[in-house]
Every structure is written in structure tokens, then in C-alpha cells.
Amino acid sequence: MGAVEKPAQAVAQAPMVALLGNPNCGKTALFNRITGARQKVANYAGVTIERKEGQFTSPDGHPFRLLDLPGAYSLSAHTPDEEITRDVVAGLRAGEASPDVVVCVVDATNLRLNLRLVLEIQRLGLPMILALNMVDVAKKRGIVIDADLLARELGMTVVETVAVQGGGEKSLLRALDGMWPLHETKARPLAAIDAVPVEETQREVRRILALVSNDSRDTGNLSEKIDDVVLHPVLGPAILAVLMFLVFQAVFSWAAVPMEAISGGVEALGEMVKAGMADGVLRSLLVDGILGGVGSVLVFLPQILILFFFILVLEDCGYLPRAAFLLDRLMGGVGLSGRAFIPLLSSFACAIPGVMAARTIQNPRDRLVTIMIAPLMTCSARLPVYALIIAAFIPNREVGGFMNLQGLVLFCLYFAGIISAMAVAWFMKRTLGSNRQQPLMLELPSYHWPHLRNLAIGLWERAKIFLSRVGTVILTLMVLLWFLSSFPGAPEGATHPPIYYSVAGMLGRGLEYIFAPIGFNWQICIALVPGMAAREVAVGALGTVYALSQTGDELATQLEPILSQTWSMATALSLMAWYVFAPQCLSTLSVVRRETNSIRYPLMMAGYMFALAYVASFLTYRIALAFGG
Numbered sequence: 294m295g296a297v298e299k300p301a302q303a304v305a306q307a308p309m310v311a312l313l314g315n316p317n318c319g320k321t322a323l324f325n326r327i328t329g330a331r332q333k334v335a336n337y338a339g340v341t342i343e344r345k346e347g348q349f350t351s352p353d354g355h356p357f358r359l360l361d362l363p364g365a366y367s368l369s370a371h372t373p374d375e376e377i378t379r380d381v382v383a384g385l386r387a388g389e390a391s392p393d394v395v396v397c398v399v400d401a402t403n404l405r406l407n408l409r410l411v412l413e414i415q416r417l418g419l420p421m422i423l424a425l426n427m428v429d430v431a432k433k434r435g436i437v438i439d440a441d442l443l444a445r446e447l448g449m450t451v452v453e454t455v456a457v458q459g460g461g462e463k464s465l466l467r468a469l470d471g472m473w474p475l476h477e478t479k480a481r482p483l484a485a486i487d488a489v490p491v492e493e494t495q496r497e498v499r500r501i502l503a504l505v506s507n508d509s510r511d512t513g514n515l516s517e518k519i520d521d522v523v524l525h526p527v528l529g530p531a532i533l534a535v536l537m538f539l540v541f542q543a544v545f546s547w548a549a550v551p552m553e554a555i556s557g558g559v560e561a562l563g564e565m566v567k568a569g570m571a572d573g574v575l576r577s578l579l580v581d582g583i584l585g586g587v588g589s590v591l592v593f594l595p596q597i598l599i600l601f602f603f604i605l606v607l608e609d610c611g612y613l614p615r616a617a618f619l620l621d622r623l624m625g626g627v628g629l630s631g632r633a634f635i636p637l638l639s640s641f642a643c644a645i646p647g648v649m650a651a652r653t654i655q656n657p658r659d660r661l662v663t664i665m666i667a668p669l670m671t672c673s674a675r676l677p678v679y680a681l682i683i684a685a686f687i688p689n690r691e692v693g694g695f696m697n698l699q700g701l702v703l704f705c706l707y708f709a710g711i712i713s714a715m716a717v718a719w720f721m722k723r724t725l726g727s728n729r730q731q732p733l734m735l736e737l738p739s740y741h742w743p744h745l746r747n748l749a750i751g752l753w754e755r756a757k758i759f760l761s762r763v764g765t766v767i768l769t770l771m772v773l774l775w776f777l778s779s780f781p782g783a784p785e786g787a788t789h790p791p792i793y794y795s796v797a798g799m800l801g802r803g804l805e806y807i808f809a810p811i812g813f814n815w816q817i818c819i820a821l822v823p824g825m826a827a828r829e830v831a832v833g834a835l836g837t838v839y840a841l842s843q844t845g846d847e848l849a850t851q852l853e854p855i856l857s858q859t860w861s862m863a864t865a866l867s868l869m870a871w872y873v874f875a876p877q878c879l880s881t882l883s884v885v886r887r888e889t890n891s892i893r894y895p896l897m898m899a900g901y902m903f904a905l906a907y908v909a910s911f912l913t914y915r916i917a918l919a920f921g922g
């Protein structure tokens with residue numbers, strides 16, 4: 294057992310085994326099971342978009358390296374992620390030989406579609422093993438495959454695997470041991486594949502299938518029955534809307550208790566520090582800077598996990614591509630392909646994986662538009678900001694008997710992001726010149742119950758990302774901000790709290806000239822600046838800024854009441870509008886630069902988003918003021 298991405302020298306000599314196969318056949322699940330890694334597994338095509346390396350020791354004690362690759366339908370790559378796979382197996386990547394063994398993973402319930410790639414890869418002439426994965430599902434559906442006969446027909450070892458069950462990988466490991474010692478083989482050129490016409494390959498697939506499988510064309514199975522309802526033209530969109538709505542309701546109602554526990558803990562800790570330390574610079578740094586700042590971000594962990602719990606369940610049971618299918622018409626209306634759905638959905642976690650997932654889009658223009666609008670999807674770093682302002686300004690009451698008003702407002706904010714993304718896409722498509730609408734080619738995987746292990750891994754990874762951000766970027770920025778906000782101290786006879794005269798205070802007051810028209814005070818302006826590095830920091834920054842703005846001795850770990858007393862409703866709404874649009878995270882811009890290979894697009898992105906944010910906040914603020922906010 295080993296981990297992902299260990300230093301390469303230690304195992305450089307170990308033979309390289311590459312997992313290859315169609316999308317969604319279980320390569321990553323197998324990779325995780327064998328190496329103990331925790332890469333993302335989900336029930337739709339195009340989850341893995343990069344090459345990932347791990348290592349393991351076989352039952353006989355031989356060391357191996359294992360490669361997980363993006364799924365591909367064929368070696369004649371159509372999308373940037375398929376190119377990665379093709380280049381790796383063909384040994385076309387700089388400084389990397391072709392793999393020593395190719396393990397071709399196929400979905401046993403879908404051999405008809407999967408065998409074509411197997412035949413193509415075989416032409417590369419590399420040592421090969423076929424892993425008939427998902428045999429558990431195949432058995433349940435009454436699909437019988439004669440593995441021995443298949444092995445004879447293909448002329449390679451065939452093993453049955455169940456990637457999601459403990460021990461389901463054993464047969465594969467034994468087969469790898471059986472190949473030891475391995476001799477270096479060079480892949481034949483890709484031209485060997487293109488030399489054979491597709492029709493001939495298809496004919497061969499049909500011939501083999503007829504021999505080895507009972508060809509149970511399982512019609513009328515459960516997935517199709519569910520799809521009759523879920524993809525129904527009227528019921529389908531209604532179900533999708535209700536689902537989304539329920540998720541946002543849950544984010545608020547389920548999170549209340551754990552959030553109180555965390556903020557209670559932070560507060561108690563603050564009291565302890567206050568009681569145990571004399572008043573002074575260090576105490577202020579600990580209480581106002583670290584606890585006030587970091588604590589106010591930490592509180593949002595439960596909400597983030599609840600949101601992800603739902604996204605993970607929907608991902609793992611196979612609902613996501615259905616949602617893409619339902620939204621394809623809508624997205625087609627603005628000139629986006631349904632393919633853009635999954636990158637855009639990933640952007641709800643963070644725009645960075647979203648921008649990268651756009652690699653699965655074949656058309657370069659579609660890909661670019663998707664990248665450009667991905668940051669408009671509400672990333673999870675924005676959730677703390679929204680949640681804080683909502684909790685402070687939106688009353689927690691029922692509307693219409695069943696809806697929670699806070700949940701409703703959150704839903705609207707997410708919706709505003711989506712609608713504006715669609716509008717921007719429409720506009721960009723018009724200016725870039727539109728092209729022929731491409732039909733959505735999306736595989737609809739069978740539904741299955743979410744695997745607990747996948748959910749647990751997903752939530753754990755999310756929590757880890759969040760906590761490590763809190764512990765690194767956020768903590769650092771909070772400490773830095775505390776310094777900038779504390780020095781130089783207040784002059785003689787000062788009428789304002791010391792932060793007003795500090796470096797940060799001066800910066801905030803300078804920025805206030807620009808932001809006053811949209812209702813931001815100097816404290817908010819200070820918080821906007823570190824929020825550029827990571828959005829959640831804005832919340833922590835407000836925590837610190839207001840903690841230091843408190844005259845008197847009260848502890849300011851409770852940010853909400855301070856905000857509701859000092860901001861007008863118009864300011865609160867304006868700040869939420871700002872966060873729907875403003876480009877606040879530099880790492881997203883740098884990934885856009887990398888993925889588009891140009892500085893032009895990140896600049897364009899920052900420009901259009903700032904402009905949108907300013908206009909939206911201005912309108913929100915003025916309208917709210919007019920209504921007496």
C-alpha cells in the first residue's frame with residue numbers, strides 16, 4: 294500500500310502499470326483500492342482529468358507503480374483529457390516511456406461499448422491485462438460473460454474485479470504477479486491503430502460479444518424506469534428544482550446546531566485566553582487576530598459539509614448527467630453545450646477544478662466560454678460570506694408555511710450566479726461568433742446507491758481542504774491583517790479606535806472613495822483586500838477588523854450582532870451582490886491563465902467581473918435605499 298505522488302526516485306525502477314478504459318468504468322475506484330489513495334470517484338463520465346501516479350506492492354512482494362488516467366472512448370483523442378491518456382500509453386509524453394503493462398478496465402455491463410478501446414490498445418503491442426470490472430452488477434442483471442473464452446479470443450489475461458469491494462482487486466494483483474519479471478516493451482506508433490478502419494473494429498467487437506456473452510440486452514431495467522420519471526419533460530425539471538431547493542434549505546436548518554457548538558467553543562477559548570493573559574499586544578493578536586478571524590471562518594465548516602454531502606450523493610448515484618441532460622436545452626439556448634454542465638457544477642466547490650474540468654469539452658470555443666463563466670458559479674468559499682450576512686440581516690422565519698427565508702435568500706444568490714453566467718455566455722457566444730450547436734453526447738450511467746466509502750472520502754477531502762486553508766492561507770492573512778490593523782497605534786487625542794489610524798485603516802479609508810457609492814464602509818473595504826487571496830478570508834477579516842474596532846472591553850467573537858447593528862440593510866444586500874460577481878480569488882485567475890495559455894483571458898475575466906460586480910452592487914444599494922433599507 295502506498296500514497297499518491299511520492300518522490301519518484303525511490304520507485305523509479307518499479308514497472309509502471311497504467312489503468313486505461315472508457316469513462317466511468319471504475320478505473321479510479323480500482324486505483325484507490327490498490328494504492329490506498331483517495332482520488333475522486335463518481336458515477337459519471339469525465340471525473341478524472343489528469344494523470345495520477347501511485348504505487349503498491351503485489352502479494353508476491355514486487356513493487357509496482359500505478360497510473361490512473363482520464364477515461365477515453367478511443368485512442369483517437371477528441372478532448373484535451375483524452376489526449377493525456379493517448380499520449381501516456383503511446384509513450385508520447387516528454388521524459389516518459391510507455392507503460393510496462395496496460396490494465397484495460399472495462400465495465401462488464403457494457404462490453405459492447407467498451408471492447409472497441411480494448412482492441413485499439415491491443416494494437417499498441419504492450420503487455421495487457423483485461424479487468425472485467427463491475428461483475429457484481431453484471432451478475433445481478435443476469436449478464437453472463439465467459440471470461441476464459443474472452444481471454445482466448447483476445448489473447449490476453451482476463452480477470453474479474455469489483456473495485457468497490459474489499460478484496461475485489463485481488464485477482465488483478467495476482468495476474469500482475471504472474472507477469473513478473475517484466476521486460477521493457479516499446480509501444481508501436483499510433484498509426485498502427487488508425488490503419489484499421491473503425492467498421493472493422495466494430496465487426497470484431499460484435500463477433501467476440503456473440504461468442505462470450507449471453508448478450509442479455511437488459512431492457513426495462515430499473516434505471517430506465519427511474520429515467521421515465523426523472524427525464525420526463527415536465528416532471529424532470531420540477532424534480533431538479535425541488536432537489537436544489539431542498540439542498541439550500543438543509544444547508545441552513547441542519548447546520549444550526551454544529552455551528553453553534555463551534556462558535557461556542559471558539560468563544561470559550563477566547564474567554565480562557567482573556568482570563569489567563571494580561572491585556573497587551575500578544576493577547577490582542579491571539580483573541581482579535583487569530584480567534585476572531587480564523588474562528589469566524591471555521592464556523593462555516595458544517596454548512597460546507599452539508600452542501601457537499603448532497604452534491605456527493607447526487608454525483609455517486611448517477612443523477613448528475615441526467616441534470617445535464619435536462620439543462621441541455623436551456624444551456625443550448627445560450628449557446629453552451631450540455632457538456633459544460635459538469636465543469637460548471639464542479640465550480641460550486643471551487644472554480645479551479647471547474648476550469649480544469651472544462652478539458653472534457655471538445656469544441657475550443659465552448660471550452661473557452663465555459664472557463665470564462667465558471668467563476669460566476671458560487672464557489673464554496675463564498676458560502677461563509679453569504680451565510681454571515683444572511684444570518685445577520687435576514688430574519689430566520691418561515692415563509693409560505695414550509696420555506697425558511699434564510700434558505701430562500703441563499704438559493705436566490707446561487708440562482709443569481711447561474712442566471713448571470715448564462716447571460717454572459719450568451720453575450721460571449723454572440724461576440725465570439727456562434728458556431729453550430731453540437732448535439733449532447735452523454736452517457737447516462739445506471740443508477741446505484743451511493744457507496745458510503747465514496748461519500749466518506751469525499752466529505753473528508755472537503756473538510757481537509759477547508760481546514761488546511763483555515764490553517765494556512767487564512768491564518769497567515771489574519772495575522773498579517775492584524776499587524777496592519779494594529780500599527781501604527783492611535784495618535785494623541787484620537788477620537789476613533791486605533792485601527793482607524795493603522796495602515797489597514799488608511800487603505801480602507803482610501804478605498805472607501807471608490808466603494809462608498811455602493812454602500813461599503815472603510816471596514817468592508819479593508820476586508821475586500823485579503824479576500825482577493827481567498828474569499829472566506831473576507832469573513833475572517835471582518836471578524837478581526839470589527840474586533841479591533843470595538844472600543845470597550847467586550848469580546849467580539851460574535852460578528853453577526855455587530856454587523857446587524859452597524860450596517861444598513863442596503864449595505865448588506867449590496868455586499869452580497871458584490872460577492873455574486875466580483876473576481877476575488879487570484880488562484881482562479883492563474884489557473885485560467887494556465888488552461889488558456891494566455892494572459893488575455895484572465896485579464897478579460899477580471900475586468901468583466903469587476904464591472905458586473907460594481908454595477909450590480911450600485912443598483913442593489915440604490916434600489917434598497919429607495920425602499921428605505
Ligand SMILES: Nc1nc2c(ncn2[C@@H]2O[C@H](COP(=O)(O)OP(=O)(O)OP(=O)(O)O)[C@@H](O)[C@H]2O)c(=O)[nH]1
Nearest residue numbers: 317318319320321322335339340341364427455456
Ligand atoms: N457496483 C460497482 N460499482 C463500481 C465498481 N467500480 C466502480 N464502481 C462505481 O462506478 C462509478 C465510476 O467509478 P470511477 O472509479 O469514478 O470511474 P472512472 O473509470 O475512474 O471514471 P472517469 O474518471 O470518469 O474516467 C462510481 O460510482 C463507482 O463507485 C464495481 O466494481 N462495482
Ligand SMILES: [Mg+2]
Nearest residue numbers: 320321340341
Ligand atoms: Mg476516474
